Amino acid sequence: MLFRKIFIVLAAVSLLLTACGGQQSAETTEVKITLTDFGIESNVTEFKAGVPYHFTVTNAGAVEHEFMIMPPLVEDQMGMAMDMEELDEQALAMIPASDLSAGATATFEYTFTEAAPDGTLEFACHTPGHYEANMKLPITVK
Numbered sequence: 001m002l003f004r005k006i007f008i009v010l011a012a013v014s015l016l017l018t019a020c021g022g023q024q025s026a027e028t029t030e031v032k033i034t035l036t037d038f039g040i041e042s043n044v045t046e047f048k049a050g051v052p053y054h055f056t057v058t059n060a061g062a063v064e065h066e067f068m069i070m071p072p073l074v075e076d077q078m079g080m081a082m083d084m085e086e087l088d089e090q091a092l093a094m095i096p097a098s099d100l101s102a103g104a105t106a107t108f109e110y111t112f113t114e115a116a117p118d119g120t121l122e123f124a125c126h127t128p129g130h131y132e133a134n135m136k137l138p139i140t141v142k
């Protein structure tokens, strides 16, 4: 009886280990993003739909930044007072400024669900004034 229980526990543990190991090495693509005062750099700007990406975002600037994946703002929207709630609704993914103070690193997982041709999607920081200061980086999804 006792041996049987131990065997079942061991089998469960080895299954868990296999699942975790497989996910990290084979399927997830690492994306490293650096935020500066004021700009965004990324080692990947061409993505594939359906592929899981692990984003690591580092704030290398001296001030707080946020990070969003969303459609570019048109001129009209930029001229208006920006409604943060509306922006948040448009975002596919985001890290709030509270998690990206100067020197901080934050991570998240994201899988694009559909293609996004040139000019339809970008990384952006919408902390007031930063977007206008060119904190954006166009990306594409194939």
Ligand SMILES: [Cu+2]
Residues within 6 Å of the ligand: 038, 064, 065, 066, 125, 126, 127, 130, 135
């Ligand atoms: Cu910023």
